[in-house]
Amino acid sequence: QVQLVQSGAEVKKPGASVKVSCKASGYTFTTYGINWVRQAPGQGLEWMGWINPYNGNTNYAQNFQGRVTVTTDTSTSTSHMELRSLRSDDTAVYYCAKFGGDNSLDYWGQGTLVTVSS
Amino acid sequence: QSALTQPASVSGSPGQSITISCTGTSSDVGAYNYVSWYQQHPGKAPKLMIYDVTNRPSGVSDRFSGSKSGNTGSLTVSGLQAEDEADYYCSSYTSSRTLVFGTGTKVTVL
Numbered sequence: 308q309v310q311l312v313q314s315g316a317e318v319k320k321p322g323a324s325v326k327v328s329c330k331a332s333g334y335t336f337t338t339y340g341i342n343w344v345r346q347a348p349g350q351g352l353e354w355m356g357w358i359n360p361y362n363g364n365t366n367y368a369q370n371f372q373g374r375v376t377v378t379t380d381t382s383t384s385t386s387h388m389e390l391r392s393l394r395s396d397d398t399a400v401y402y403c404a405k406f407g408g409d410n411s412l413d414y415w416g417q418g419t420l421v422t423v424s425s
Numbered sequence: 426q427s428a429l430t431q432p433a434s435v436s437g438s439p440g441q442s443i444t445i446s447c448t449g450t451s452s453d454v455g456a457y458n459y460v461s462w463y464q465q466h467p468g469k470a471p472k473l474m475i476y477d478v479t480n481r482p483s484g485v486s487d488r489f490s491g492s493k494s495g496n497t498g499s500l501t502v503s504g505l506q507a508e509d510e511a512d513y514y515c516s517s518y519t520s521s522r523t524l525v526f527g528t529g530t531k532v533t534v535l
Contacts, residue, residue, distance in 0.1 A: 342524065344471075344526075351514065351526060352463070352465075353526065354525060354526055366521075366522050368426065369426060402470060402471075407473070407476060407482075410457075410459040410461070411461035411477070411516075412461070412463070412471070412473060412516075412524075413476070413482060415470040415471055415472075417470060
C-alpha cells in the first residue's frame with residue numbers, strides 16, 4: 308500500500324532553516340510528483356511547490372520563491388523540503404502529498420509540525 | 426496566485442444535502458477540468474474525495490459528487506451523516522503550472 312512517512316517535529320529560531328523529509332513506499336517513486344503543502348494553526352491549506360522525481364524539475368508557489376527548495380533522493384524514495392529564513396508565521400504543519408495520475412493529491416504524509424519561536 | 430473562494434461554513438441536518446462552492450478565475454478553475462476536493466478532520470491529514478471535477482477515488486462514498494460551471498466548482502454531499510462533519514477544501518491546477526487551494530469550508534451536521 309502507498310505510504311508517505313514524514314520526519315518528526317522541529318523547533319527552530321527565527322532566521323534559521325528547516326529540512327523536512329518524506330519517505331515514500333508502495334509505488335514507483337519516479338512515476339508521480341511530490342507536492343508540499345502547509346497549514347498554519349487554525350488556517351487553511353497552502354500549496355508550496357512540487358517536484359518531478361523522474362527529472363528533478365520543480366515548480367514553487369510565488370509566495371515561497373527563493374526561500375524553499377524541494378529535492379528528491381531516488382535511491383531512498385525520499386523527498387526533502389528545505390525552508391530558509393524562518394519567521395514566526397512559518398509555524399505550521401507541513402505535509403507532503405503524492406500526485407495521482409492527474410493534478411490531485413491522492414496520498415498524504417502524516418504531517419510535520421514546525422514551530423518557529425525565539 | 427490568490428486562494429479560491431469558498432463559503433466559511435455550511436450546515437445541514439442528517440439526511441439533507443449540502444453544496445459547497447469554489448470560485449476561481451479563468452486561469453484556474455475555469456481553464457481546466459482539474460478541480461479536486463479534500464476532506465479534513467481535526468488533527469488529520471486531508472483526504473481526497475473528488476478529482477477531475479467529478480471523479481471519486483475508490484472507497485469514497487457515492488454520496489459525494491462534484492461539478493463545475495464556468496469559474497466555479499461545487500461539491501455536493503447528499504444524505505448528510507455525522508461523520509461528514511469536517512473541513513473541506515477545493516483545489517485547482519493553474520495556468521502557471523501550480524496548484525491553488527480554496528479558503529476552506531467548515532461543514533456542521535446539526
